[in-house]
Amino acid sequence: MSALWTSAELRAATGGTIGPEVEVLGISIDTRSLAQGDLFVALRDTRDGHAFVADALARSAAAAMVEREPPDMPEDAPLLHVGDTLAGLAALGAAARARTDAHVVAVTGSVGKTTTKEMLRVALAAFGPTHASAASFNNHWGVPVTLARMPRDAAFAVVEMGMNNRGEIAPLSSLARPHVGLVTNIGTAHIGHLGSEEAIAEEKGDIIAGIAPGGVLVLPADSRFAARLAARAREAGLEVLSHGEAAGADARLLSYQGEAEGGRAEIMLAGERLGVTLAAPGRHVALNACAVLAVVHALGLAPRSAAAALPAFGAPAGRGRRSRIRVEGGEALLIDDSYNASPPSIRAGLAVLAAQAATRRIAALGDMRELGSEAPAIHAALAPDAATACDLVFTCGEMMEHLHRALPEARRGAHCPDSAALAPVLRGALRPGDAVLVKGSLGSRMAVVVQALCGESGS
Template sequence: MSPLWTSAEIATATGASASTDFECNGVAFDSREIGSGDLFFAMKGEQADGHRFVAQAFASGASGAVVSAPVDGPHVLVPDTMRALEQLGMASRQRVDGKIIGVTGSAGKTGTKEALFAALDRFAPERVHRSVKSYNNHVGVPLSLSRMPRETEFGVFEMGMNHTGELAALTQFVRPHVAIVTTIAPAHIEHFGSEDRIADAKAEIFEGLEPGGVAIIPADSPHFARLRRHAEKFASRIVSFGFSESADVRCIDHLASANGGSLITAKLPGAMLQYELSQPGDHWVANSLAVLAAVQAVGTDLAVAGLALADMRGLKGRGARHRIAVQGGDALLIDESYNANPASMAATLKGLGDADVDRRVSVLGSMKELGDQSAKFHVGLRESIEAAKVDYLLLVGEEMAPLAEALAGDVAWTGKFAHCASVADATERVCNEVRGGDAILIKGSNSVGLSAVVEALLGGGD
């Protein structure tokens, strides 16, 4: 295979010159992630200047660096390394002839991106590229683009935002042939003030659509008409997905499968598909419909996509399920520790309620960036918690105080919940509480740090 980049190509993309000839097969801006043959971008951030780590990057095997000050070793000297990363990402996008899919949404975008990758990779092995982790911001998107091999047939890119205009900029880098909005929910609402404005901001993804592009939008969303109006300005075709009878890609029927996921019958334009989905929950059924809509839009095999959806494993922090050894037997651990907003909390709590277990235990961390509506949204979780028949509840974070106060005033919750002083407190409590036959849901915004609770529980199992 040809190298990912040559020094001449990097220099051309950035309008600079290389100190010497070199080739690279990977790109990174974190010196700790550098491997043999990688290109290191020395980025200047708020906390650190990447130029301090150039020597470390070369020691780890970097074949070259992009810098804004001369260094020892092969490099391309540019005025601004952030701008150079954007330029390299745009050059990567320009040289790829494959189909590109962009994914955004208030929840479900990482899972949908991973499911899309699995479906397309099953069809075209080793010819599909996607953004890794949650590299979905102004740095992560150009980085992910710059890592895309020139031979790529399908590219899948996640795009996030927490301010108006962010997606408008990112979508111009990605220039998708297909743009998906998974759902609209009050994530980052403190920056927008209303869900309508969040919908407007998410709809910016359509602005970068290539000619003939397809917009895929959630039929069940109360913001469907708003999203459709935005999409009509830029898309040649609009495809809706969901449970609604009006959806173009519609779930006709679904029921729980033996592996804990769902058996689904879906109707698509000109096709019907029955498939098994390994991930549990109605929200994942909806995500899978968006995946099928995109698969059909880029002209690949729906049956192959169905096989991939059956084989998908849960993502760390985003629904991964583990059997752990505890006192009295084993228990089901549901790891949703990476992110949380009101919609995703409701969806995962419903999944907990649907689990066939003896008891339901939940550790819920604060939902961040909800602004002056935070108390309302946290108290509002009570309905979903009670509908899920949670037997023991631990709340973590100061934003959970209003919910804790509401529960404290109800005798039915006496002895069944606690508002923990810290993650360490929650960890100790849940480790002492769980027993065989339990299902334990761990969910909260990433900054709360509930991944530590997951790691502590995994210490007792695989």
């Protein structure tokens, strides 16, 4: 395997110093996932990464980026000394972006970012080596890590960008300098921090700040903010494409036939009708495919070839992945959508659950976070959708108690204070032939429920 970074390149990129000559094969910020040959970056966050440098080197890291000398280091330890490790990581990401010939796509949006990013990974791989963000590496350290990990031979790169507060997207986009920026949709996720959908739309539109001159912004045609963001993009000299179901969308979903395990979509793009077979269920997945094909078109590639590649896409863990689980007396279907949640994504998940052939359809829902003062009403407003899709609804968390109370009594499974308390209650309630959807915001820790249903231990 060729080196991702040499000592000389590390020094040039970061302005740091490193003693022994090394060749770095990857970038890591967590010793638990570190691979041999990685550069371990000792970030200071909830824990100080400098405390794990010795462990990283013992696990065969090629070197460690540090801003101070870790304790008990030998004199010849391969340490890249920088003034600030987060700034050093960002500098490494900027250097990776500067040296690559890859076509870069940035993805943001209120929901669907990671799923769309993974679909783009599959679609663009039909045209050349494709690099993409791991998991949901989409914040102030995740974007630099993604860029710094970019292989030298990448033809395409897909960089996910998220935000919690105003002013976070613009610097990420400026670092990645994408050729194409994609906004999947604009909703109420993080409205508790930003205050209004208008502010969320402006923040998502800040992806324009980094798009390369002559680049393309791909917008959701169904959003009431589309015209405003399109005007911003055109003022910046960018081309604009749109995706969605609205009449006039450049990539328009004409029809969708859903099945329990996937679906078939017909999409109109550039005057051509494209049939797309999807191995993950849900109309929202078909809408993500519209966005993906719009990006492919924006890059000057053949959408039909991308459409032919998309059947290889399957929902990632925590994003709607399906599996069979053992329950007393037989098996049940688990739909693991536990990674995150917002009102639109919960409704989409409930629609997928409703399409399942099952003896009973059961939802286990945890709190949606960062919804501000309207959170109780927003949670309660899910009751009609949940009652229609489900035979039973189990809930946990302070906010989901409002949904529990709003449900018809016949649909109430149980309410628990948290996911750890809910897990054994739900597991004991499942029967053979059930289909169960598990969903909630990351902070609700619904993965604990998934682990319990799968017979795994963990916290």
